[in-house]
Amino acid sequence: STPSISNMPTVTASPTSLVIISIIVNLDWWPDEISLKIITDTWNPKVVFEMNSTEFGAYNGPTQVLLQLELNDGGSYTLQLMDSRCDGLSLSSSFRPVVVYYRGDPVVGSEIASIDSSSFGCEASTTFVVADPLGSPSSAPSAVLTTSIAPYAPIVGSMPVLPPPASQQHNILALRSFLTSNGYTDNAKLDDSSSPQYLAAQSLAESTLDIPTVSSIAVEELVEKWAALVFYFSTNGPTWTVDYITEDPAFICSWNEATMIDSQNEYEYNGFFCDENNRITYVQITDGGLSGTLPTELGLLTNIMFFSIAVNEVNGTIPSELASWSNIEWLELGHNRLTGTIPDWIASLSSLRIFGISNNLMIGSLPSTLSAATSLEGLLLDRNMFVGHISSFYGLTNLALLHADGNALTGTLDSNTLAGLTSLQRLDLSNNHLNGTIPSHFFQLENLTILDLHGNRLDGTMPEIGANTAMDTLALQDNQLVGTIPSSITNLEVLAHLDLSSNLFTGSMPRYLGDLTSLEYLFLANINFSKGRIPLRFAKSTDLRYLSLKNTNRNHEIPTWLGEMDQIILMDLANNRLKQSIPSELGNMASLRYMFLDGNQLTGTIPVELARLNDTLTAATFDNNDLIGDTADLCGSLSSIVTLTSDCYDSSPVDCPCCTKCCNSDNLDCRVDENVYPSDPEWEFQLERPSVLNNRDGLHRLLKQHQESYALLSWPVWNKHHRFVSP
Secondary structure, eight states, X not given: OOOOOOSOOEEEOOSSEEEEEEEEEEEOSOGGGEEEEEEEOSSSOEEEEEEOHHHHTTOOEEEEEEEXXXXXXXXXXXXXXXXXXXXXXXXXXXXXXXXXXOTTOOOOOOOOOOOOTTOOSSEEEEEEEEEOTTSSOOSOOOEEEEEEEEEOOOOOTTSOOSOOHHHHHHHHHHHXXXXXXXXXXXXXXXXXXXXXXXXXXXXHHTSSOOOOOSOHHHHHHHHHHHHHHHHHHHTTGGGOOOSXXXXXXXXXXXXXXXXXXXXXXXXXXEEEEEOTTSOEEEEEOTTSOOOSBOXXXXXXXXXXXXXXXXXXXXXXXXXXXXXXXXXXXXXXXOSSEEOSOOOGGGGGOTTOOEEEOOSSOOEEEOOTTGGGOTTOSEEEOOSSEEEEEGGGGTTOTTOSEXXXXXXXXXXXXXXXXXXXXXXXXXXXXXSSEEXXXXXXXXXXXXXXXXXXXXXXXEOSOOOOOOOBSSOOEEEOOSSOOOSOOOGGGGGBXXXXXXXXXXXXOXXXXXXXXXXXTTOSEEEOOSOOOOSBOOOGGGGGOXXXXXEEOTTSOBEEEOXXXXXXXXXXXXXXXXXXXXXXXXXXXXXXXXXXXXXXXOSSOOXXXXXXXXXXXXXXXXXXXXXXXXXXXXXXXXXXTOTTOSEEEESOXXXXXXXXXXXXXXXXXXXXXXXXXXXXXXXSOOGGGTTSOGGGGGSHHHHHHHHHHHHHHHHTTTOHHHHHGGGGSOO
């Protein structure tokens, strides 16, 4: 049977072109009637090579025939295998001619045809074309030929289907010449068998990828796949922890997966995705076990629009070659171990909308060019070691997300600070070296949902706040704010997270905070309020889940109405002057995981009703009180407890056989482990301290919040790529 040929490769001939043909013939019967011919049929068909039965010798079974033809003219050529007895011919599917340009020309090649391994009978043939740039073919096409024939091994199944090693060697030669002559790499790297460049070229040579013709599309495809493979090997690809990488890099556009992330048929896409021309446009490998460095060859992915390698162990600097990514819209390198500075060329990427380098080891000043990156809508620089003035952000008028927390940025907040950034949705400048006062215009931004300025040196009073239906998170803890908390804070109608801890506020604990009925998180710890009860109006915040009133001069008894707030997860009332007994009603707080009552003046026994919290209670502190009694019954029920403290030292009034620490007033080191004690958490971490950055689950939480941030932008490229994987 004659195979059908579509898109026959056309190559440009030098004065001569070397054609390497490898054929695997299964000589099932006597080979004495087998013949092989190469015929030119451009004009006046002529046999330029013939191999008769005597040259096949006495081989039996799978046999490799390797031909090297140096053709002096272009034209159409037919390779023909015939069995005159029609009983002994069977060809494998590995029929891979490779065309090589000599004399400095680019080296290319192509798999010319595949002959079905089930073919059997009298004849099998295929055609290839060599174009002649030198004019009309001469009257005497000819070939200089070298041949070899030997048994083929190993046998894969009943018929070998892999390209023979000789073809791989010629592919390597072709790729080397192509890559070096076009300046993509150098011979030194390709001579180093451990280099990513060598390993990438070797993988391509061993793949089923067609070596391209002069078609620019095919050349670009080869270059991009080689560059992607260099990235793979530079980041220790064989140790990646993803399961969508296949052995054949020819199918790199299928190295991907889609994972459903919610019940609305929303998918997260990881891996490599390509457009209709097989150009790589989307790369996301989240928590995939990447290490090593980013190679300069990434700059060859000139069609890339989305690149994310968050939550890995990649080190080194950001290659300057990424400045060629003129189409990039989303560049996320966060949660790695990258070093160096923010590149000046970021501002030249006119399509860039998201730039994320959170939680790396980067240093240096904010680049002077940063304010020119006006296309940015999300800038994530948090948890590095950057210095510089926040005025670098002033020109980024399209920003919706600005996370620059955990650096050493300076600046004085005033009425001009970020005044032009009217599209802000999330602003986090926490844990820097900022001073000044809180600008009132931050509360006038119609879309600002998160304002986090904690851990700075801000002073003055809180501004008056007008009607606001957007802000749901306000974190101002660990500053030097003075005065009273304004009653206008209740104008934040949807506020769910409020942390004002560790400031210099005075006056009474504001009862009107209970009017914030959407509150889930209320931290007022370490504020020197005047003495008083826990405000009854706080009971109106029926959604409250985290409550910290630690060290706020609370006195009188613990209110029994707290027992009705069965959604509370954390309750911290430590280091106050609370008196009387612990209400048994606290045993009704079915969601309670953390209960901190240490450092008060509580009396009586630890109520046995707390045993109802068996499935939830993780940490409880009762030390430094005036409690008495035996907790044996309680200990027998609290199987979930991890940390439990009380005054159970020798001859103490409390007998607590399950306490993890027994404390007294002289034991200054009797504290709850910081990894368990979730005091004063930042909004990103909920209950965990910042040390959660060393915990991969915490990183996933941060990454998910960043992705949720991006989703707020309704970013179109994300939607474009939904088409790559069918739900």
